[in-house]
Amino acid sequence: MNSLKEELERNQNELIHLQEEMKNLRNAENDMPRESFQRDYQRLVELISQIEDEISSIQRQIASYDAAKKDIMDLRRLRDTLDKEEDGNAKDEIAEEISSKEDEIRNFMANLTPNTQDELRNEIISENEKQPEYNEDRPVSEEEVMNPEIDDNEVPDLSDINNEEVSSDVLDSPSDLEDELSKVNEQLQQSINNFLNIFDEERKLVDQGTINAFNQEYMDKKIEENKIFEKLKKRKEELEARLKDAENIEIKDPTQNSHPLLLEEKPRPLSITTDQNNNINNNSKLLGLPGPVLGETKGISGPTMDEQQPTKNETLGLPGPVLGETKGLPGPTKKKDTKPPKQKTSPPPKPKRGVKRIIDDLTQGLEVKKKDNKKYKASNINIHKNFKTELQSGNYLYNIVHTAGTVMKVPFQLLSKLKNKLTYRKEDKKRINTLKERINNLSEEDLMTLYNEYRGNTVIAERFPTILNTLLEEKMNSFIMEKVTAINTNLEENYKKVFTDYAQIEAIEEKLRNENLSKEQKDSLLKQKETLLKGKAKQIESIRKDYVQANNYLSGGLHGFSEDMKAAATKLSCVGKRFTKDYDLDQELLAKEAHYEDEENKAIRTGNDEKALENFIKGESLLSENTEIKESVFGTRSVGKKYYSPLAEMLDYRDDPFIRDVFTTVAVASAAISTVNALTTQRKLHETLQSEQQEAARVNNINNRQMDQVHQTGSDIVAQNDNFTNGLKAQMNQAVTDASGVIERKNLDLVDWHIGTDKYHQLDAAGHNAYEAMYNSTKASIADITTKYGSGSISQADALSQFVNLANAQQAKLVGIYNEYIPILSSYAKAHPQFDLSGVLGAMKYISKHPDAISNMNNSMASVINSGESLIGLTAEQVKALDSLPSDLSTTILGTATSASLAYNVAKNMGKNRKTSYGNAVTDMVDEYVENTYGEEETNEKQRAA
Amino acid sequence: MEELEKITIEKNGERLECDVLFTFDSEDTNKAYIGYTDNKLASNGRKNIYISSFDPILGTGTLEDVETDEEWDMIKDVLKEIEESIER
Secondary structure, three states: OHHHHHHHHHHHHHHHHHHHHHHHHHHOHHHOOHHHHHHHHHHHHHHHHHHHHHHHHHHHHHHHHHHHHHHHHHHHHHHHHHHHOOOHHHHHHHHHHHHHHHHHHHHHHHOOOHHHHHHHHHHHHHHHHHOHHHHOOOOOOHHHHHOOOOOOOOOOOOOOOOHHHOOOOOOOOHHHHHHHHHHHHHHHHHHHHHHHHHHHHHHOOOOHHHHHHHHHHHHHHHHHHHHHHHHHHHHHHHHHHHHHHHHHHHHHOOOOOOOOOOOOOOOOOOOOOHHHHHHHHHHHOOOOOOOOOOOOOOOOOOOOOOOOOOOOOOOOOOOOOOOOOOOOOOOOOOOOOOOOOOOOOOOOOOOOOOHHHHHHHHHOOOOOOOOHHHHHHOEEEEEOHHHHHHHHHOOOOEEEEOOOOOOEEOOHHHHHHHHOOOOOOHHHHHHHHHHHHHHHOOOHHHHHHHHHHOOOHHHHHHOOOHHHHHHHHHHHHHHHHHHHHHHHHHHHHHHHHHHHHHHHHHHHHHHHOOOOOOHHHHHHHHHHHHHHHOOHHHHHHHHHHHHHHHHHHHHHHHHHHHHHHHHHHOOOOOOOHHHOOOOOOOHHHHHHHHHHHHHHHHHHHHOOHHHHHHHHHHHHHHHHHOEOEEEEOOEEEEOOOEOOOOOOOOOOOOOOHHHHHHHHHHHHHHHHHHHHHHHHHHHHHHHHHHHOHHHHHHHHHHHHHHHHHHHHHHHHHHHOHHHHHHHHHHHHHHHHHHHHHHHHHHHHHHOOOOOOOHHHHHHHHHHHHHHHHHHHHHHHHHHHHHHHHHHOOOOHHHHHHHHHHHHHHHHHHHHHHHHHHHHHHHHHHHHOOOOOOHHHHHHHHHHHHOOOHHHHHHHHHHHHHHHHHHHHHOOHHHHHHHHHOOHHHHHHHHOOHHHHHHHHHHHHHHHHHOOOOOOOHHHHHHHHHHHHHHHHHHHHHHHHHO | OHHHOEEEEEEOOEEEEEEEEEEEEEOOOOEEEEEEEOOOEOOOOOEEEEEEEEOOOOOOOEEEOOOOHHHHHHHHHHHHHHHHHOOO
16 A cells, blocks of 8 residues: 555656646747747646556555455454344344445455555554454454455454553544545545546647647646645545544454444543543534534634644534645534443444435335325315316416405305315324324435435436325425525624634734834734634635535525426326326335345445346336336326336426427437337346246256257167178179079070080170179279278268169169079979979069169168268257247248258157247247248149149 | 305405305315405406415304415415316
């Protein structure tokens, strides 16, 4: 941290130096050559820009460092609290907070460089060593520091702490200091933003003239801003130091043996004198004066205080503290509580609640109804039928007038009639009073959340029952008016002070005009004047700021809030304003909204992008889903519970609602709704799929098993390829051998077994040539096919196919030989009845009569192998992938022949396992596809045939 | 409210018969309110609607002025409600 701070300081000094240089350069612009000025100017701009970037980066790291360190300390306390907490619900809350802290720490650490992480690690360890009560029994390891989830059982033992170690000069509680520090951090960030804004503006300028003009205007602002920045930085360091001290005090508190925040059991031996104490008490009467005066408090009136004694005022909701050296009136101080502090358990810091969470909690268990507002305000509204008719006709406009000074007699029956109509239900009143009470008990933070966030389109979109808006507006009026009153009190005091001092200064001026004054008298008067003048600029600035703030609260803020409530009451901006449908408060819907809001806020806080997005979409979708616009006899009108309108619109209830309805509201609402509807549809689809996932998984599992089986079958078939090939080869050789045998026998039969005759010799020689040629041809063909397959020029399937063709050709030749021989054998058999040749003849005749039997068998073998390869190619993953594709994409993919053939096999096999309609969408699609495709082919064939 | 169509008032010593347009009650003020008109047009061409209150419990038979801003706010709300309930 020190290295970062040093680096930051170095860069800030460098920035100041460069800014001074820039100022000097600007002053010297007219005395130096143009080119030289521009070159130097450009250089300075670039350097300043670099330094700014560097400062910004270091600031981010410092912020992350501080936040991580603070979170680690918080985490330790939370774990301690968790261990001691007995309430189950509270335990859950703390555990959740611990989890959240751990996430935060990880995120912060990710922003730090490894060196800075080491530095933080060492600092934490070093602090642990300084606080033996924490690590005496179980030292905190480096891993624990950086990986806070490692151990949840760390319980700091504070029982043996020396009471005398308590520092006497820290009066503020850590939570106060943390708040203060948080404000200063915000102001620092604002100061940086101011800087960046100035430079952003500057960078937009391209013309040297405008740049110079800009500098004339802004250089002083930059320097001024830098001074503010420096002061804030000092203030921050001071607060950090004090916070650290305060935390040490807490941890070292001797009074209790459990929680470090249990400060209240015994009085702390603060080294404060009676006088000082009185002073503090006196100061406490000045509550309501402007911001805290810290450190150097040198007022010219009011009680003096020890400069070492930091004080803190009660801000009463006023804007941030006045920073830096405030040497005016002593600021109001917090009354020192000298009573023995009470023991209390420190709850874990709670995240800020969102609007919906606040409203949900407010209305929990209360039935807030659409008619409640009228019951609260008025009831039993009776409208005369003639008046109704007149209103409907639209023929008249009306003035609503007083009847001042008029005494009127009313018929008795009117009074008695109306008397009977005062029929409030006690329960309704009680319900509304409860709601009112809850609203009155809202915390300052919640009220500010509502004040800042529950307005404009949000009010219109939520469409809460009007009673809620009415009561909130009432509360907001008193809440903001309290703030304004406090500011006005400040203003009054400051005005008084400024004018009183001015009167005194004038009196001094008058005295100074006396020429007879001695030097001592003159000096004394001048000193008095100087003292009176000191801090006046700040006081006047404070007056101006307070004035602006008070006006913002009133005119912009409170007035705007009331206008928005009015707009909501009149259903302004809702389509079909006059006929918009009202609803009672839907607590279930609100609870959902609040839940999504909580989750979104939590995710944003911990930097969880995915959760933030998920809950944002859910929240927006919920609003959109509950927005419904209908066409009715009254025209387009909103009939939903919500009125989703995410784009900001200015709500001006004076506008003609019908014009707005047509040209603005419908357009805005429609555009937004259509966008969110697209998301909603996608989400619903996802939900539907999820709901059937289990069944789908089951069916898919069966299908996958089936496909595995198919795959295995394919593998088995293809594994037979060699057998088939060898079989075919053997068959071909057998055919040659058979051919040779048949030819031999034919020759002998032809010569009637007279082997020595010339005719036999001739036939024998021709036969030998024939089957030798047949053998050689077959052998060569087999070798050729094998070589091609071996070289990869043909596939296994091609090789098999060629073997089949070859085998078929050989078979055809053999059949041809059989056909030639059968007549000869028949004749021979008749001539030689002593030989039974009927078996041989029958076999030959069978083969001759079925010449395709063998070739069919061969073709089938090849076909089986090809089918097997298809089955192998169709893996379970393919089936699953096909199954999970959106229908349109599947159709596209299945449009290709390859996929179709695969899918056809899938369809056949999967169909057996079909249990539900879900999960077989692809199957159905494939069926349809196959049917259509085959149907088309069939039609085409028929057409061709015709 | 058919039997309550008209009331007679005295204004500047003159007796005026007025049409009752609407009535309502408020528990907050413990008063009842009545809106009525003498059907005369004001200079801006609009009809005047007078609003008065009375104490239904005491039943004095006297109409009184609407006194406070809160009452007027409530009356405006009622008028808005009446306007919105009319289907044109």
